Each structure stands twice: as structure tokens, then as C-alpha cells.
Amino acid sequence: MHRAAHPAADPALAGAQRHGADTDDSDRTALIARAHARSAGFGLDAGHAPGYEALAACALGELVDASRDLYRHALPVMETLHAQIANTDSMVLLTDSSGVILHSLGDGAFVARARRVALAPGVSWSEPSKGTNAIGTALAEARPTIVHAGEHFLQANHQLTCSCAPIAGPTGEILGALDVSGDHRGFHRHTMALVRMSAQMIENHLFANHFPEAVLVRFHARPEFVGTLFEGMAAFTPDGAFLAANRSGLFQLGLAPQALALSGFAALFGQPVRMAMQARAAATLHVLTLPSRVQVFARIEYRAAPVSVRQPLAEEPLPPALAALDTGDAAVAAVLRRVRKVSGRDIPILVQGRTGAGKEWLARAIHAASPRATGPFVAVNCAAIPETLIEAELFGYEEGAFTGARRRGSPGKLAQAHGGTLFLDEIGDMPLAQQVRLMRVLQERAVTPLGAAQAVPVDVRVVCATHRDLRAMIAEGSFREDLYYRINALAVTLPALCERSDLPVLVERILQRQREESGPESPLRVSAQAMALLRSHPWPGNIRQLANVLRTAAILAEGEVEIGCEHLPEGFEQECGGPVDLSPCATTAPASGAGRMRDWEAGIIRQALARHGGNVSHAARELGVSRNTIYRRLKEGLDDDPAAEG
Numbered sequence: 001m002h003r004a005a006h007p008a009a010d011p012a013l014a015g016a017q018r019h020g021a022d023t024d025d026s027d028r029t030a031l032i033a034r035a036h037a038r039s040a041g042f043g044l045d046a047g048h049a050p051g052y053e054a055l056a057a058c059a060l061g062e063l064v065d066a067s068r069d070l071y072r073h074a075l076p077v078m079e080t081l082h083a084q085i086a087n088t089d090s091m092v093l094l095t096d097s098s099g100v101i102l103h104s105l106g107d108g109a110f111v112a113r114a115r116r117v118a119l120a121p122g123v124s125w126s127e128p129s130k131g132t133n134a135i136g137t138a139l140a141e142a143r144p145t146i147v148h149a150g151e152h153f154l155q156a157n158h159q160l161t162c163s164c165a166p167i168a169g170p171t172g173e174i175l176g177a178l179d180v181s182g183d184h185r186g187f188h189r190h191t192m193a194l195v196r197m198s199a200q201m202i203e204n205h206l207f208a209n210h211f212p213e214a215v216l217v218r219f220h221a222r223p224e225f226v227g228t229l230f231e232g233m234a235a236f237t238p239d240g241a242f243l244a245a246n247r248s249g250l251f252q253l254g255l256a257p258q259a260l261a262l263s264g265f266a267a268l269f270g271q272p273v274r275m276a277m278q279a280r281a282a283a284t285l286h287v288l289t290l291p292s293r294v295q296v297f298a299r300i301e302y303r304a305a306p307v308s309v310r311q312p313l314a315e316e317p318l319p320p321a322l323a324a325l326d327t328g329d330a331a332v333a334a335v336l337r338r339v340r341k342v343s344g345r346d347i348p349i350l351v352q353g354r355t356g357a358g359k360e361w362l363a364r365a366i367h368a369a370s371p372r373a374t375g376p377f378v379a380v381n382c383a384a385i386p387e388t389l390i391e392a393e394l395f396g397y398e399e400g401a402f403t404g405a406r407r408r409g410s411p412g413k414l415a416q417a418h419g420g421t422l423f424l425d426e427i428g429d430m431p432l433a434q435q436v437r438l439m440r441v442l443q444e445r446a447v448t449p450l451g452a453a454q455a456v457p458v459d460v461r462v463v464c465a466t467h468r469d470l471r472a473m474i475a476e477g478s479f480r481e482d483l484y485y486r487i488n489a490l491a492v493t494l495p496a497l498c499e500r501s502d503l504p505v506l507v508e509r510i511l512q513r514q515r516e517e518s519g520p521e522s523p524l525r526v527s528a529q530a531m532a533l534l535r536s537h538p539w540p541g542n543i544r545q546l547a548n549v550l551r552t553a554a555i556l557a558e559g560e561v562e563i564g565c566e567h568l569p570e571g572f573e574q575e576c577g578g579p580v581d582l583s584p585c586a587t588t589a590p591a592s593g594a595g596r597m598r599d600w601e602a603g604i605i606r607q608a609l610a611r612h613g614g615n616v617s618h619a620a621r622e623l624g625v626s627r628n629t630i631y632r633r634l635k636e637g638l639d640d641d642p643a644a645e646g
């Protein structure tokens with residue numbers, strides 16, 4: 001049977017109690033023994049490493065979404081904590097209440113080792129899945145916990161030392177946990193204290209922002225502690241009924257929860273709430289008397305509820321920028337609702353979808369609907385920049401940094417996006433070396449241009465897009481997993497045009513926009529026959545191709561009342577799989593399978609190339625895709641074709 005190492009036997013652990021854990025040595029031994037007994041009860045085998053499967057990105061995105069308040073308030077605190085433990089071969093982790101890692105920040109060398117034991121987002125570290133470990137055990141015991149080296153139930157984790165504190169919500173429920181894990185040889189007795197203080201900071205932020213309509217009292221017996229991590233906080237209704245208090249508040253008030261629940265402001269602070277509220281505008285602190293007769297210094301705040309907080313989120317209208325993309329397709333509407341939920345927060349979003357499906361448009365709308373709307377929106381297409389230039393383009397360079405560098409250098413796209421949104425299109429095409437640099441910039445929020453000695457602070461929200469399967473790329477080693485999780489707090493997938501149910505509305509919107517761009521002309525309709533053709537087309541170039549087809553058709557139909565089949569490109573009907581019928585595009589496309597879909601797209605591209613005598617630019621223009629897309633699709637088609645040579 002696996003035996004718990006005695007904490008006192010490890011000199012590194014001596015004094016852990018004095019530096020953060022709530023337990024003395026005998027308590028710790030008992031705590032680890034309890035955790036081991038539970039772990040054995042779960043049927044875990046100490047010598048056997050369990051499967052290390054992470055949740056799929058979208059499932060992880062849903063968990064992050066479900067814990068969005070915790071995530072939002074924890075992220076900046078994690079960054080600060082990470083800066084404090086930088087270069088200590090360790091990482092900072094945030095989990096939800098079930099122990100699934102939601103977010104991680106770490107040092108390069110340790111991250112690679114941590115990945116081997118699945119210390120990565122999407123993996124559960126609950127006791128039932130990993131046995132005794134700081135995260136699972138802290139959550140099970142609802143107390144700050146250190147689990148060091150051989151105290152881990154699984155031998156695979158004996159190389160780790162972990163310090164974890166649960167994070168309680170404003171009404172006391174455990175929302176998740178904050179953990180620092182590192183190499184056991186680097187155990188530092190102050191780590192637990194840092195983790196506890198950071199967890200406390202997150203709890204205080206959550207508390208201060210939780211009650212939409214409340215009188216908030218921040219108090220402490222020492223005036224210099226009001227407004228710090230150590231202040232007590234208590235929330236009351238506007239007529240003085242007690243709502244909740246944070247840890248320090250509960251400690252200072254010194255009453256049992258049942259007694260507090262029945263108390264009011266006057267009973268706890270010795271004067272009516274109205275009197276305290278009248279004094280709240282004064283710059284000086286207010287003196288109040290606790291039931292224990294102890295006098296405390298207090299700052300009193302009152303927040304009235306914004307009307308919208310009372311309405312369920314789902315009923316709120318979309319902000320105009322997002323509403324403009326809502327053309328009636330259910331999948332698109334679901335995407336818009338998801339991004340709307342995080343629109344006020346700097347959460348990185350990964351937009352997935354085929355070429356031309358509207359990823360950049362969505363990114364622009366996300367920016368326009370965010371508090372950064374007045375800042376810049378800078379788009380970078382990683383597939384369109386030669387590999388050798390990506391670094392200079394993104395990170396900037398000093399004068400003379402490399403041969404061919406512009407005089408006076410360049411700030412780079414990241415710095416240009418300062419205060420706004422950086423849209424990284426085709427992020428899957430970014431070379432690995434630049435992925436490492438980008439990761440560092442996002443972590444440190446500062447960029448060092450090529451040839452520069454000084455880092456420049458950058459404040460950007462990142463929205464990335466890809467048509468590639470980044471998880472498959474991670475598996476084959478061509479995309480960094482840490483970057484993937486960094487850019488992918490929320491992943492959304494735009495449907496291909498042929499999967500959308502809103503083609504007529506989309507057509508109408510595109511024609512309307514094109515009319516607005518090219519001056520007042522009589523409104524154009526699309527004939528029923530032509531609409532049926534549009535519906536049955538496979539649209540490999542998606543909305544971009546549709547917009548191009550409509551632009552040309554509108555010009556050809558000038559002076560007529562509607563766009564007819566004769567205004568659509570030559571060969572259009574054949575691409576639709578024959579004569580016009582009213583069947584949806586899916587029936588003309590291959591039955592299923594991403595591979596066959598690609599072959600079929602490659603076939604359409606080959607036909608277009610044949611029509612244009614092999615001229616890639618002309619074929620690209622007709623299909624409404626970039627030349628890069630044509631090259632890529634042809635290459636993918638050939639790579640997948642077992643009969644292809646070479």
C-alpha cells in the first residue's frame with residue numbers, strides 16, 4: 001500500500017504551516033492520510049498512471065464560460081502571481097470547482113515536463129482522477145493544501161510540489177482553486193502564502209463585483225488596511241439586511257453564519273444604514289462599532305442596479321455590430337450569443353471556419369462590440385506573410401535590425417494594436433519559432449522589437465482565426481499547446497455557407513451593402529430560379545465567393561429588375577451538380593467526410609483552373625478565394641490522393 005510521506009521528514013516542508021497552510025505537521029499528516037485513503041477508495045493504483053486525456057477545446061470553452069466570473073477575475077491575479085514566481089521552474093493553474101484546469105501560465109522548461117503529467121488545461125486533477133494532489137485535495141478538504149513530492153498518491157507525480165488554495169464565491173460556495181505546481185527540488189516555503197493571498201485577492205474582486213444593488217462596507221480595525229487585501233467586506237440590501245461578508249469580514253464580525261443571516265446593518269455596525277450612507281461621500285473613513293465593541297474604520301459604497309442586470313442575458317438584444325451578422329441562421333446566432341457573453345471582457349477568442357466563411361468579419365464585429373471599439377483593429381494574415389518576415393511584421397524592428405529593414409524601423413502589428421484588438425488570421429500557419437515569441441508577448445504583455453534592448457508594453461485583445469484543426473497540429477508537433485490554450489479561452493465555429501439556412505437574407509444584405517458602396521441604384525432582386533441555383537451551389541469560397549458572384553451579377557444585370565441565372569458565372573450551373581432544382585447544396589456535395597469534401601473542393605478548383613487555362617489569379621477571382629487558398633487546396637487534394645505521384 002502507498003504510504004504518505006511524513007511532512008516533517010522533509011526539511012523543505014518544515015515551517016510550511018507558518019507560511020501559509022492552515023495545518024501543523026500532525027494535521028498535515030492526517031490530511032494526507034485521509035486523502036490517500038480516499039484515493040485508494042477510488043480504486044486508483046499508485047504505480048499506474050491513468051489516461052491523461054484533456055477535454056476537447058469546445059468542451060473546455062464551455063467550462064470556462066460556466067466559470068466566467070472566476071476566470072475573468074483570476075486571470076490578472078494569475079499574471080501577477082506568475083511574475084512573482086518567474087524562473088522558479090513552476091506554473092500557475094486555475095481550476096473550476098471540479099478540479100478541471102481552466103487556465104495555466106508557466107515557465108518554458110517546466111511546462112514541457114508538466115505536460116507529461118497532464119498539468120494542462122482541460123485535464124481534471126480531482127482526487128478521483130489523480131489521487132492525493134494539492135488541487136484535488138484542497139477542493140475535497142475545502143482548505144489550502146500543500147502536497148509535496150512523495151505525498152502525491154500517484155508515483156508519476158512524485159516529481160511535483162504543489163500549493164493550492166480553494167477560491168470561495170461571495171456567498172461561500174467553492175468556485176475553483178488556484179495552484180502553483182513546480183519541480184519538487186524547487187520547493188519554496190513562501191509559495192503557499194503567495195497562493196493564499198492571490199486566492200484571497202480573487203475572492204475580494206468577486207465579492208466587490210457580485211451584488212448588483214447593495215451597500216458595500218469595507219472595514220478594518222486599522223485604517224491603513226481599508227482598501228487592501230486584508231479588509232473586511234460586508235454587503236447589505238439598501239434597507240440594511242445582511243447579504244454576505246468575505247473571509248476577513250466574517251472573522252472581524254465574529255458571529256456564526258446563522259446569526260449574521262438574521263442581522264442587519266444597525267445590529268452589526270451600531271447605527272442605521274441610512275446614516276452611514278449619508279456619510280459615504282465624505283473623503284475620511286467612517287468609524288463604526290462592531291457587536292464586540294471593537295471600533296473599525298469603514299468606507300461605505302452604494303451601487304444601484306443597472307436595469308439590464310435584472311433581465312436574463314438571453315433576452316438582451318445583441319449589440320448592433322453583432323446584430324448586423326445575425327441573418328437568421330441558428331448556428332450563426334448561437335455563435336453571436338456566445339461571443340456577446342464575453343464582449344465586455346478581454347477573453348481571447350478563436351474563430352474557426354472555412355476560408356471565406358466570415359471569420360474576419362466576425363472578429364471585426366467582436367472588436368466593435370467591445371469596450372476597445374475606439375481603439376485600433378489590426379488584422380494580420382499569417383498565411384499571407386512569408387515565414388521570414390512574420391517576426392518583423394508582428395513584433396517590429398529597430399533601424400538596421402536586418403538586411404532590408406526600413407529606415408527608422410517599424411513598431412510591428414502588435415504594438416500598432418495597442419489599446420485595441422489584434423486579429424491573427426490563419427494562426428495555424430504561424431511558424432513554431434514565432435509561436436514561442438507570441439506566447440511570451442501574450443504572457444508578459446510586452447514586446448521587444450528585433451534589435452531593440454527595451455520591451456514595449458502592449459495592451460491588446462487577441463482574436464485568432466483558423467481553418468485548420470489545431471488539435472491535430474498539436475498532436476503532430478506543429479502547433480504549441482500552450483499557445484492554443486492561450487488564444488482559445490472561447491472557441492466558436494462559423495458554419496460553411498452551404499450549411500447555412502439564411503442564404504436569401506444573406507444575399508439581400510450583401511446586395512444592399514454593395515449598393516451602398518457603389519452609390520444609389522435601383523434595388524435588385526434575385527429571381528427564384530437564380531436563388532435556387534445559388535442555394536444548390538457548393539460554395540467552396542463561402543461568403544466571399546458569394547459576394548464576388550453577386551457583385552459581377554449585379555453589374556451584368558444593370559438596368560434590369562432582377563438578377564437571373566444568365567447573370568451568374570459561366571459553368572455555375574454545372575458546379576451546382578446539373579440543372580436547377582430546389583435541393584440544398586448538401587445534396588450535391590459528397591455524402592460526408594472532411595476528406596471527400598476536400599477532394600470535391602479541389603475538383604471544383606481544378607475545373608475553374610481549366611476554364612482559365614491554368615491561370616491561378618483568374619480562377620481565384622472567379623471562385624472568390626485567395627491564390628494561397630487555391631495552392632493550399634490543390635496541395636491538400638494531392639496529399640490526400642493515394643494515386644498522386646511523389
Ligand SMILES: Nc1ncnc2c1ncn2[C@@H]1O[C@H](COP(=O)(O)OP(=O)(O)OP(=O)(O)O)[C@@H](O)[C@H]1O
Nearest residue numbers: 325354355356357358359360361425510543544547
Ligand atoms: N455576415 C456577412 N454578411 C455579408 N458579407 C459577409 C459576411 N461575412 C463575410 N462577408 C463577405 O465575405 C468576405 C469574406 O469574409 P472574411 O474575410 O471575414 O472571411 P474569412 O473567413 O476571414 O476568410 P479567410 O479564411 O480567407 O481569411 C468579406 O469580405 C465580405 O465580403
